[in-house]
Amino acid sequence: xxxxxxKVCKRYGDVLALADVDLSLGSGIYGLLGPxxxxxxxxxxxxxxxxxxxxxxxxxxxQEIAAMGAEFRRRLGYLPQDFxxxxxxxxxxxxxxxAGLKRLPRAEAKRQTAELLETVGLYDKRGQKMKxxxxxxxxxxxxxxxxxxxxxxxxxxxxxxxxxxxxRIRFRGIISGLSRQKIVLLSTHIVSDxxxxxxxxxxxxxxxxxxxxxxxxxxxxxxxxxxTVPVPAEEEKELASRxxxxxxxxxxxxxxxxxxxxxxxYPDAAAERPNMEDMYLFYFGKQERT
Amino acid sequence: xxAEIVQILxxxxxxxxxxxxxGARASMAVLDxxxxxxxxxxxxxxxxxxxxxxxxCLLILVVLIRRFSVDYETGAVPVxxxxxxxxxxxxxxxxAAGCAMTVLGVALLAAGNIGITVILGxxxxxxxxxxxxxxxxxxxxxxxxxxxxxxxVCDILANQPAAMxxxxxxxxxxxxxxxxxxxxxxxFWFLRYGFFTELARGRWIASRPGFWIVWYVxxxxxxxxxxxxxxxxxxxL
Amino acid sequence: MRFLLCEAxxxxxxxxxxxxxxxxxxxxxxxxxxxxYETADVSEQWFGMYQDxxxxxxxxxxxxxxxxxSRLMCCERERKTDAxxxxxxxxxxxxxxxxxxxxxxxxxxxxxxVGAVSLLVQGASFGFADASxxxxxxxxxxxxxxxxxxxxGYAVVQYLFLFLGALCxxxxxxILAVLMGRTAVxxxxxxxxxxxxxxxxYMNGGPLRGAALTVADTVFRFSFVGFMTQETFAWGSVVGMxxxxxxxxxxxxxxxxxxxxxxxxxxxxxxxxxxx
Numbered sequence: 174x175x176x177x178x179x180k181v182c183k184r185y186g187d188v189l190a191l192a193d194v195d196l197s198l199g200s201g202i203y204g205l206l207g208p209x210x211x212x213x214x215x216x217x218x219x220x221x222x223x224x225x226x227x228x229x230x231x232x233x234x235x236q237e238i239a240a241m242g243a244e245f246r247r248r249l250g251y252l253p254q255d256f257x258x259x260x261x262x263x264x265x266x267x268x269x270x271x272a273g274l275k276r277l278p279r280a281e282a283k284r285q286t287a288e289l290l291e292t293v294g295l296y297d298k299r300g301q302k303m304k305x306x307x308x309x310x311x312x313x314x315x316x317x318x319x320x321x322x323x324x325x326x327x328x329x330x331x332x333x334x335x336x337x338x339x340x341r342i343r344f345r346g347i348i349s350g351l352s353r354q355k356i357v358l359l360s361t362h363i364v365s366d367x368x369x370x371x372x373x374x375x376x377x378x379x380x381x382x383x384x385x386x387x388x389x390x391x392x393x394x395x396x397x398x399x400x401t402v403p404v405p406a407e408e409e410k411e412l413a414s415r416x417x418x419x420x421x422x423x424x425x426x427x428x429x430x431x432x433x434x435x436x437x438x439y440p441d442a443a444a445e446r447p448n449m450e451d452m453y454l455f456y457f458g459k460q461e462r463t
Numbered sequence: 464x465x466a467e468i469v470q471i472l473x474x475x476x477x478x479x480x481x482x483x484x485x486g487a488r489a490s491m492a493v494l495d496x497x498x499x500x501x502x503x504x505x506x507x508x509x510x511x512x513x514x515x516x517x518x519x520c521l522l523i524l525v526v527l528i529r530r531f532s533v534d535y536e537t538g539a540v541p542v543x544x545x546x547x548x549x550x551x552x553x554x555x556x557x558x559a560a561g562c563a564m565t566v567l568g569v570a571l572l573a574a575g576n577i578g579i580t581v582i583l584g585x586x587x588x589x590x591x592x593x594x595x596x597x598x599x600x601x602x603x604x605x606x607x608x609x610x611x612x613x614x615x616v617c618d619i620l621a622n623q624p625a626a627m628x629x630x631x632x633x634x635x636x637x638x639x640x641x642x643x644x645x646x647x648x649x650x651f652w653f654l655r656y657g658f659f660t661e662l663a664r665g666r667w668i669a670s671r672p673g674f675w676i677v678w679y680v681x682x683x684x685x686x687x688x689x690x691x692x693x694x695x696x697x698x699x700l
Numbered sequence: 701m702r703f704l705l706c707e708a709x710x711x712x713x714x715x716x717x718x719x720x721x722x723x724x725x726x727x728x729x730x731x732x733x734x735x736x737y738e739t740a741d742v743s744e745q746w747f748g749m750y751q752d753x754x755x756x757x758x759x760x761x762x763x764x765x766x767x768x769x770s771r772l773m774c775c776e777r778e779r780k781t782d783a784x785x786x787x788x789x790x791x792x793x794x795x796x797x798x799x800x801x802x803x804x805x806x807x808x809x810x811x812x813x814v815g816a817v818s819l820l821v822q823g824a825s826f827g828f829a830d831a832s833x834x835x836x837x838x839x840x841x842x843x844x845x846x847x848x849x850x851x852x853g854y855a856v857v858q859y860l861f862l863f864l865g866a867l868c869x870x871x872x873x874x875i876l877a878v879l880m881g882r883t884a885v886x887x888x889x890x891x892x893x894x895x896x897x898x899x900x901x902y903m904n905g906g907p908l909r910g911a912a913l914t915v916a917d918t919v920f921r922f923s924f925v926g927f928m929t930q931e932t933f934a935w936g937s938v939v940g941m942x943x944x945x946x947x948x949x950x951x952x953x954x955x956x957x958x959x960x961x962x963x964x965x966x967x968x969x970x971x972x973x974x975x976x
Contacts, residue, residue: 221787247789257780261713262706270706274788274795318784476885498909517895525888536778623884624716628767632723635895650730 174234174325175199176220176356181229183215183380190215191380194229202352203385204371205360208457212380213360214254217328220358221251233326247276250324252315254331254360260304264295264314267303268321275322282321289317292347294340309335316344320351327351329359333366345370364449376456383456388449395433395447395455402430402442412438417458419451433458467530467560477526481568484518485575492583504588507580508595511602511665515572519606519663520634522568524627527561527610528617535621540699550699558614565610569603598665605662608679609634612659615686619693633658647671657682703798704805710775711768711802716883720767724760728814731756732821745826746851747838752822753858757814758928761866762894764810769870770886772799773877773970796970800963803874807866815859828852847945858930864955865927869894871962872924878969897925927955 176198183191191212205213218224220231222238222245231238238245258267265286272282290296293313303311312335319327327348333341341363348357348370361367367374368388376383386394399419404412409421409428416438420431431445432438433455471477488510495503534540543549548556577595581587609630617626637660645651647670655661656675661668668675694700711717735752776782776795785791823831830837831852838851847854872893877886900920908916926932932951 218783221783223783223786243789243793246787246791249787251783251787253780253783255780256784259710259713259779259781261709266709270703271784271788273703273706274785274791276789315784322789494908494912517892521888521892525884529884620715620719622715624714624767624770624887625719627884627887628716628719628723631891632727632763635891636727638899 174354174356175232176326177232178216178220179229179232181216181219181226181231183212183219183224184227189380191219191226194377194380194382196375196382196385198356198358200352200354200356201372202348202357202359202370204367204374204388205358205377206364206367206374206453206457207360207377210379211377213377214330215380216377217251217330217358217360220326221249221328222246247322248325250319250322250327252319252329252332254334256315258303258311258314260302262303263300264290264303264306264310265299267314268318271318272321277322285321285323286317289320292320293317294343309337309340312336313340316347320347325355327355327357327359329357331361332359333361333363341366364453368449378457391452392447392449395451397444398433398435398455399445399447399451400432400434400438400442401445402432402439403427404430404439404441417454419454464556464560467556468563470530471527471560471564474526477522477564477568480518480522480526481571481575484514484521484572485579487518488514488576489579489583492579496583503584504580504591507576507584508591508598509665510572510576510595511598511663513664515576515602515665516660516663518572519565519568519602520609520631523565523606523610523613524631527564528613528626528630529623530557530561531614531617532621532623532626536623544699550694554618554694554700558611561610561614562607565606566603569599569606573599573602601662601667602665605659605664608683609659609663611683612686615683615690618690619686630658634660634663637661642670703794704801707772707798707802711772711806714768714771714775716771716887717768720764724764724767727756727760727763728817731760732818735822745822746830746835746855749819749822749855750858752818753815753855753862754928754930757818757859757862758865758925758930759898760814761810761862762869762925762928763891764814765807765866765869765873766887766890766894768806768810769803769873770877770890771883772803773874774881774883774886777881778883792971796967799874800966803870804867807870808863811859811863811866815856815862819855819859823852847948861930861933861952862928864952864959865924865930865932867959868927868955868962869924871959871966875962875966875969878966894925897923898929901925901929901931922954922958924958927951927958 176196178194178196178198181191181194182189194212194216205216207213215224219226220238222231222242225239233241233245233248236245259270262270268286268289269282272286273279277285287296287299290299293316295310295313295317298306298310303314306314312332316329316332319329319332329348333344336344345366348359351357352372359367359371371388373385373387374391375385402412404427406423406426406428409430412418412430412432413421417433418430419433422429431451432442433451491514492503492507495506499506534543543553573596577592613626613630616629617623620626620629633654637655637658640651640655642655645655652670656668656670657678659679691700731752735748735756771778776785785795832850835849835851835854836846847857849857869890873886873890876889877883880886880889897920900916920926921932932954933948
């Protein structure tokens with residue numbers, strides 16, 4: 174199974190939201206990483222056939238998704254970044270309604286609804302109206318609806334927004350279990366989720382793909398570039414403005430900075446193992462001054 | 464309050480409704496001057512009786528009261544209400560801005576009608592402008608009163624379409640009630656005079672004016688109190 | 701069927717629809733209170749009932765359609781559930797047809813309830829006298845080409861025509877809702893259009909003359925207001941159509957064509973709006 178995005182561009186007037194995006198996705202989990210306004214949601218909406226690209230096309234197993242129509246959507250599960258609900262529906266009714274729209278037979282819809290509510294930890298809340306659920310609970314209902322129908326392609330935009338750490342771990346477990354036979358694309362700002370779950374990470378900046386790499390390879394590229402630097406508090410500002418700074422801690426009168434630099438930035442600097450936040454800052458933070 | 468006024472002035476619908484009203488008036492004026500010129504000036508003076516009052520009703524229900532439900536509709540209530548001026552002050556700013564924009568709407572429509580009539584009629588009969596301007600005064604009073612009641616209802620219901628139904632229907636129904644057929648204190652009498660239509664149509668109420676002054680004061684005050692109570696329940700005051 | 705029920709469930713959360721029901725109920729009570737007949741002349745009572753269907757019945761039905769259906773095609777966009785629905789396999793198609801089905805059912809129930817209540821209350825006031833007498837015996841109708849049916853049957857036929865008119869209006873409301881995307885604006889435009897056409901109807905053309913009057917008259921007669929006030933079905937007064945019962949299939953066919961055209965346009969707009 175292969176999802177191919179061929180030279181996709183999207184223009185809104187003079188603004189180029191996506192430029193020449195070329196990707197080929199097989200089974201596995203792909204993280205889509207980029208700053209706000211990079212074009213992540215635009216790309217996802219094009220991939221789910223909600224938005225028409227200005228140029229290019231998206232193919233699933235060699236067929237254009239726009240031409241496939243309902244057949245593509247039968248194999249698709251989508252969780253938008255900011256989705257609404259019908260206040261009068263209970264969680265169960267909402268899922269059953271969407272299951273029906275996904276062409277699931279009634280008995281199968283009931284079975285999957287019960288199973289998915291159990292999976293996301295909301296089986297006890299199945300009779301509660303959507304308007305009575307908390308934001309995190311509604312988000313879990315959203316995740317459940319995306320999994321209805323056992324889709325081959327899962328597109329999840331900020332799926333862990335509003336979830337507590339336990340729920341995020343549960344979500345990662347769910348997604349990992351599915352990745353063998355599915356194409357899962359998820360966008361998130363919580364980089365630790367990607368490190369734990371994603372097979373590959375797509376870096377998107379200003380509408381262009383910077384690269385597609387494994388998390389391990391991205392981190393390996395930063396080896397020897399991350400430093401912990403203890404400095405007097407009055408020197409903190411100057412150093413933080415000169416180098417990319419991924420963390421600041423204060424201890425007594427000292428500031429402990431975590432800096433990203435090709436060369437040792439300070440005499441007392443100690444080399445550290447890079448993490449995903451360092452990687453994010455390296456690719457998307459403001460450029461090194463020296 | 465300045466921000467609220469700017470928001471309303473920047474809304475394309477505000478100008479669209481005014482233009483639509485004046486456009487309808489211009490079309491009718493062309494036909495009146497062509498086919499019934501002897502009545503044209505009389506009909507021009509009766510602008511508030513039909514097109515003018517309907518335009519003001521639309522302006523209030525479609526544009527001006529939206530400021531009282533938009534925060535609920537867009538989910539901005541938590542953000543707005545957690546600011547120092549986001550509760551009581553904002554509420555009264557919006558009421559004041561809405562009243563000001565209602566009066567502006569009346570003034571613009573009046574000016575538009577005078578302009579259209581003078582251009583098509585090539586001049587005016589003596590005293591026509593003065594008489595029309597005098598008729599505009601009750602319209603402004605009625606429109607402001609109608610705006611206040613509609614705004615309070617919209618705030619109570621937190622839903623603009625519902626407020627449109629509640630406030631629009633009595634206003635619309637009153638146009639179809641013949642004053643010659645109604646008796647004081649029957650239901651149709653209340654529908655005809657009780658919801659600012661008569662004032663908005665440029666006429667002071669001749670039938671028991673004292674009663675209506677008390678009625679309007681109680682109506683505005685009553686809906687205002689309900690709105691305040693509802694806001695207190697929602698912790699928005 | 702279950703998707704139709706889901707649309708009904710969504711409809712119950714439309715606050716303006718619930719407000720509309722309350723106001724509609726008040727209007728219906730007021731209308732019945734003022735139109736219960738005390739005259740002894742039974743034929744006048746039946747004639748009055750037919751007039752009420754075209755006036756109060758049409759206006760009340762129009763009001764309930766505007767308040768009840770304006771949000772139907774906008775609610776997905778306003779509630780931000782459009783992305784969820786339109787990425788489901790049959791989301792677009794099922795949602796569209798279930799909304800259409802609900803709108804048709806809503807029209808039927810509105811006319812049926814208004815009609816049944818009005819007929820029962822008004823008819824009971826004079827004991828349904830002459831219900832089975834031929835409507836041709838009514839002195840107001842003797843010169844016109846009336847159908848060979850009873851007074852009660854004629855009342856039911858009038859309500860059927862009102863139902864056809866309601867379907868035309870429902871199509872107009874739904875089309876505007878898709879175009880505007882906002883409930884409040886849709887309500888205003890639909891309600892305003894109805895009132896403008898109604899005022900035209902009562903003013904008998906007002907200041908319009910000649911070709912303008914002919915055009916306006918034609919537009920009116922084939923508009924939803926024309927169908928609902930039954931001017932289109934009124935034999936003897938339709939533009940270019942002879943006034944006999946045997947020709948009533950013409951305005952009925954016209955109504956069905958309008959409804960079909962609205963359906964096609966609505967489907968085209970619904971699909972066009974899906975992919976920007």
